[in-house]
Amino acid sequence: MEVVDRLARIEKLITIGSKNVLTTDEVAMLLGISTSRVRHLVCDRDIPHYRKGNKTYFRKSEIEDWQLSQRIPTNEEINKKATTHVVLNRI
Template sequence: MQRMTVKEAAPYIGASEYKLREMVRMKQIPAYKVGNRIFFRKDTIDEWIAQQERENFQQFTASK
């Protein structure tokens, strides 16, 4: 299991650190905390990205 910090995960998903922290607060992205520190599992983030792609594609094709 590879874990990533906010600093590492933000460029990985193409977001700012601020936006990523906001997404965690809004429970829009899977993460876990150890104390006040936020971490992400790389494989979980990869799954989340794939799910976002599927949902966006379905919305795109449904609107045609």
């Protein structure tokens, strides 16, 4: 990647960081996926979005929440939950 390309990417990322409403291209860059993948997520209604005419917009905070929506518990959390379940449900 050339220096000019890197600078352009950095500039776009800085712009995304300061915005609250994003376009499809900006969401793709933020998520590190292709624009077509974002469009598929929109089409399948798997990602929160808004429409104004034929344009699609995304609220940055909702995208960040969506990214973190399927948290995987740690082994420690699973073990604590299992221990609690065994203690409370003894026969």
